[in-house]
Amino acid sequence: MKAPRGAAVPETAVVLGVCLTLLFGTFELGLIGLMQLGGDGAAFLAAHTSVLGGDPNAKIAGPFPQIAKNATVDIQQTQPDATAVDVDYNVSQQSNRHGGAQVVRPTHTQATVTAGDVGIGSVLPKTSLSSGVIEANMMVSGVGFELDGNPYNSAADFAKQKSYFNDDGNAPPYHIGFRFLYHCRTAANQGCTNTGSGDLYAAGFAEYLDGDNWNRAQPGVQSGGVYEAMAIHQQVYAKIAAHLWAMPAVSGDGTGTVLDPASSDHCMATVNNWDINIPPGYTIGTTSIGSYPLNPMGNSPGCS
Amino acid sequence: MFLTSRSRGQTLPIWSLGIAGALVLAFAAVQYGDTLRWQIRAQNAADAAATAALSVQTQTWNQQLSLLYAASLEEWRIRNLLSGMQAAAYGDPGCGGAAGCQATFVALKNEYLRAVARYTQDVQLVNRTSQYTAAQAQADARGLIKQLQDNCGKANGGDCAFAYNVIQVQPRTVVNDVEEDGGAWVINNPGVNATVRQDNLPMQIEIVTCAKVAPIVPAFLGFQPPTFTAVGRAAATSAMVTQEWMQPGVVVNPRTGQPFQPVERYGPATSGSGPNGWNWFTVSYPGNSAKAFPKFNAYAEHVNGPEYSAVTGWWNSVPMKPFSGAINTDTLSCPAA
Numbered sequence: 001m002k003a004p005r006g007a008a009v010p011e012t013a014v015v016l017g018v019c020l021t022l023l024f025g026t027f028e029l030g031l032i033g034l035m036q037l038g039g040d041g042a043a044f045l046a047a048h049t050s051v052l053g054g055d056p057n058a059k060i061a062g063p064f065p066q067i068a069k070n071a072t073v074d075i076q077q078t079q080p081d082a083t084a085v086d087v088d089y090n091v092s093q094q095s096n097r098h099g100g101a102q103v104v105r106p107t108h109t110q111a112t113v114t115a116g117d118v119g120i121g122s123v124l125p126k127t128s129l130s131s132g133v134i135e136a137n138m139m140v141s142g143v144g145f146e147l148d149g150n151p152y153n154s155a156a157d158f159a160k161q162k163s164y165f166n167d168d169g170n171a172p173p174y175h176i177g178f179r180f181l182y183h184c185r186t187a188a189n190q191g192c193t194n195t196g197s198g199d200l201y202a203a204g205f206a207e208y209l210d211g212d213n214w215n216r217a218q219p220g221v222q223s224g225g226v227y228e229a230m231a232i233h234q235q236v237y238a239k240i241a242a243h244l245w246a247m248p249a250v251s252g253d254g255t256g257t258v259l260d261p262a263s264s265d266h267c268m269a270t271v272n273n274w275d276i277n278i279p280p281g282y283t284i285g286t287t288s289i290g291s292y293p294l295n296p297m298g299n300s301p302g303c304s
Numbered sequence: 305m306f307l308t309s310r311s312r313g314q315t316l317p318i319w320s321l322g323i324a325g326a327l328v329l330a331f332a333a334v335q336y337g338d339t340l341r342w343q344i345r346a347q348n349a350a351d352a353a354a355t356a357a358l359s360v361q362t363q364t365w366n367q368q369l370s371l372l373y374a375a376s377l378e379e380w381r382i383r384n385l386l387s388g389m390q391a392a393a394y395g396d397p398g399c400g401g402a403a404g405c406q407a408t409f410v411a412l413k414n415e416y417l418r419a420v421a422r423y424t425q426d427v428q429l430v431n432r433t434s435q436y437t438a439a440q441a442q443a444d445a446r447g448l449i450k451q452l453q454d455n456c457g458k459a460n461g462g463d464c465a466f467a468y469n470v471i472q473v474q475p476r477t478v479v480n481d482v483e484e485d486g487g488a489w490v491i492n493n494p495g496v497n498a499t500v501r502q503d504n505l506p507m508q509i510e511i512v513t514c515a516k517v518a519p520i521v522p523a524f525l526g527f528q529p530p531t532f533t534a535v536g537r538a539a540a541t542s543a544m545v546t547q548e549w550m551q552p553g554v555v556v557n558p559r560t561g562q563p564f565q566p567v568e569r570y571g572p573a574t575s576g577s578g579p580n581g582w583n584w585f586t587v588s589y590p591g592n593s594a595k596a597f598p599k600f601n602a603y604a605e606h607v608n609g610p611e612y613s614a615v616t617g618w619w620n621s622v623p624m625k626p627f628s629g630a631i632n633t634d635t636l637s638c639p640a641a
Contacts, residue, residue, distance in 0.1 A: 016318060019318055019319060019322055020318075020322070022322075023322035023323075023325065023326060026326040026329070026330075027325070027326065027329060030326070030329040030330060030332075030333050031329075033333050034332070034333050034336060037333065037336055037337045037340055038336075040340065041340040041343070041344070044344055044347075048347065051623070052623065052624065052625040052626075053625055054625065086558040087550075087555060087556075087557075087558060088555070088556060088558075089550070089555060090555075094595065094596040095593065095595045095596075096593045096594075096595075097593065097594040097595065097596055097603065098550070098551040098554040098555050098591050098593070098594065099548070099549050099550035099551055099554075099555050099613070100548075100549050101546060101547065101548040101549070101550075102546070102547050103545065103546050104543060104545035104546070104620075104622060138543075138545075138622040138623065144598075144601060145547070145548070145549045145603075147596055147598050147601065147603075148596075148598045149596060149598075164543050164545075164622060165624070168480055168491045168492030168601075169480070169491055169492075169544055169547045169617070170479055170480055170492075170543075170544075171479050171480040171481070171482050171491060171492070171498060171544065172479050172482075172498055172500050172504045172505060172506065173365045173368070173369055173504065173544065173617075173619065174482040174491070174544075174615070174616065174617075175369055175372040175373065175376070175614065175615070175616040176482060176484040176489045176614075176615045176616075177376070177484070177489070177549075177612075177613045177614035177615050177616075178489070178611050178612075178613045179376075179380060179611065179612055179613075180592075180607055180609070180610050180611040181380075181383055181384065181387070181610045182387065182578060182579060182582060182610060183387075184387045184390040184391055184394075184584065186390055186394045187394060188394060188395070189394070189395040190394065190395065190396070190397075191390075191391040191392075191394045191395055191396020191397060191398065191399070191577065191584070192387065192390060192391045192394070192396055192577070192578060192584055194578055194579050194582075195579055196579055199579070200579075200607065200609070200610070201486075202485075202486030202487065203380075203383060204486070205376050205379050205380075206375075206379065207372045207373075207375045207376035207379060208484065209369075209372060209504075210482040210483055210484055211481045211482055211483045211493065211496075211498055211499065212483070212484075214498060214499065214500040214501060214504045215499045215500055215501050215504075216501065217501075219434045219435050219436075219437070219503060220431040220432075220434050220435055221427055221430065221431040221434075222431075225431075225434075226434055226501075226504070227427075227430055227431065227434055230375065230427045230430060230431075231427060231431075233379065233423075234420075234423060234424055234427045237382055237420045237423060238420055238424065240386070240416075240420075241416065241417055241420045244389070244413050244416065244417070245417070247413075248410075249406060250392055250393040250395075250405055250406055250409045251395075252394065252395030252402060252405065253393075253394065253395070254390065254393030254394045257393060259386070259389055259390045259393045259394075268386070268390075271383070271386065275486075276486040278486060278487065278607055281606055281607070281608060282487060282606070282607045283604055283605070283606050283607070284487055284488055284594075284603075284604055284605045284606075284607060285487070285488045285602055285603065285604045285605075286487075286604070287487055287488065288488070289483045289484070289485055289488055289489075289490055289493065290483075290485055291485065291487055291488070292485045292486030292487035292488075293485050293486070294484075294485055294486050
């Protein structure tokens with residue numbers, strides 16, 4: 001029975017060849033798979049690190065040394081999803097603005113990891129691999145209440161966006177604003193005799209939250225509280241209400257009533273003292289903060 | 305003869321070794337992929353938890369700022385009603401004679417009494433919402449994380465595979481100053497950091513999620529791979545995500561087609577007898593035109609008449625870079641997944 005034994009060499013050669021090809025192929029496929037998995041993980045880490053302001057290349061070097069060594073990491077930022085800001089603040093007319101808004105929106109930060117010449121190339125050809133992950137990067141758009149007048153979702157607006165932590169608005173909760181009103185210059189049987197804008201006052205409203213009251217010792221409206229001014233104003237308005245309740249009719253001359261700025265109850269005088277006179281045609285912002293100090297905490301001469 | 309029947313058996317060890325090698329490689333790939341999957345899952349759990357944790361502070365501040373806006377509108381109404389009542393009480397020609405002035409006065413007075421009642425309520429509500437302290441914000445943040453843990457796998461719950469460890473909850477102290485007076489307001493007062501009581505500072509929180517994960521193939525050819533710890537680390541902070549400056553009597557509400565605060569008429573008198581046609585007997589919310597100066601990062605406006613404007617915003621939490629430095633995860637409680 002020589003014939004079967006004599007066929008062992010070619011049989012072995014054929015079988016071994018197929019075996020080794022399969023084995024090397026499997027091995028190479030495994031290596032490529034590992035590299036792809038590493039690329040996926042590195043892309044996640046790179047995107048995550050980038051949106052937090054870190055260095056993605058440095059971050060992936062530890063857990064993914066092969067990726068850091070053999071692949072390139074590309075970080076790209078693209079616009080956030082379009083937002084519909086239906087309110088028109090008149091931003092297109094830079095000389096006729098009546099407001100504006102800035103919004104923190106998730107910019108798309110994409111990390112792409114690309115590796116070439118992956119594999120051994122003995123059985124399978126060397127290949128290129130790519131992984132990509134998109135993370136949300138919270139950026140301020142419409143900086144400065146859309147100061148540049150660029151529409152939301154525009155490329156110009158996108159180019160100006162900045163990190164919240166580098167923006168002016170990175171502040172504690174605030175509530176400010178302008179309230180300009182006329183003080184009525186009363187005269188019997190003539191009503192309010194103001195004819196020009198000289199009686200225009202910046203009103204010292206009690207509703208403010210800024211550097212003037214953030215650091216008050218107490219919360220709330222109590223004495224020493226953040227919103228103490230609100231309690232003062234409420235009490236004055238309530239006393240005026242009580243006086244008005246007892247004043248059913250008017251005669252054309254309000255002298256001596258609670259509405260008289262010079263009355264002995266001093267209620268209107270107290271209210272008016274919260275405000276400060278603004279020059280006619282005054283241009284806001286031409287003087288530094290504190291040039292026209294409001295007096296919302298004032299309770300002088302005091303309403304009785 | 306060297307060719308014997310035994311030589312045919314040489315293929316067996318080659319096959320065996322090859323298959324064993326391929327299986328080891330496959331196992332390693334599966335294990336590697338599983339490790340990555342757990343790490344990403346841990347990170348996602350930490351990210352979501354950190355962002356959710358500060359919601360009580362941000363919602364409380366949103367309530368407070370909304371109430372402040374409502375109260376300031378009411379105070380504007382009160383001040384204008386007082387002027388209108390002065391005009392009526394002193395017989396302003398705009399109210400059309402004694403009878404007209406009397407009717408106007410009564411209408412404005414009644415509205416004044418209602419407005420003061422509303423204002424009183426606003427003051428009480430502002431007082432209530434402003435009692436929220438930094439200590440409460442810290443306790444609430446920790447409480448929310450515990451809730452995520454306790455309700456894991458359910459609605460509003462976290463990922464049951466992980467322990468949620470709060471590393472730190474503390475106020476974020478470096479914030480910009482905001483100031484106003486009768487002639488200007490500024491956000492980020494140049495060169496000045498805000499001086500703020502802790503209760504008014506935005507919180508920041510750092511969280512680590514972790515779990516001890518057994519290998520996906522527990523043992524292989526007598527080899528026992530080690531258990532590894534999947535760790536996610538994330539931080540978030542309260543932030544004023546929408547900031548808005550608005551003259552609500554001028555800017556149009558797109559839902560109604562009218563200004564957000566249209567003119568309010570309370571009495572029969574409608575004539576404008578004040579400066580520049582100003583009508584003492586209505587409550588309006590006018591504005592002045594502002595001009596933008598992007599080069600100077602500023603706006604300016606000539607104040608030619610009354611104005612009501614507000615600058616404020618809405619809070620939410622945003623992710624930030626972890627701030628606690630190196631952390632020894634060995635000291636954390638990490639359950640077996």
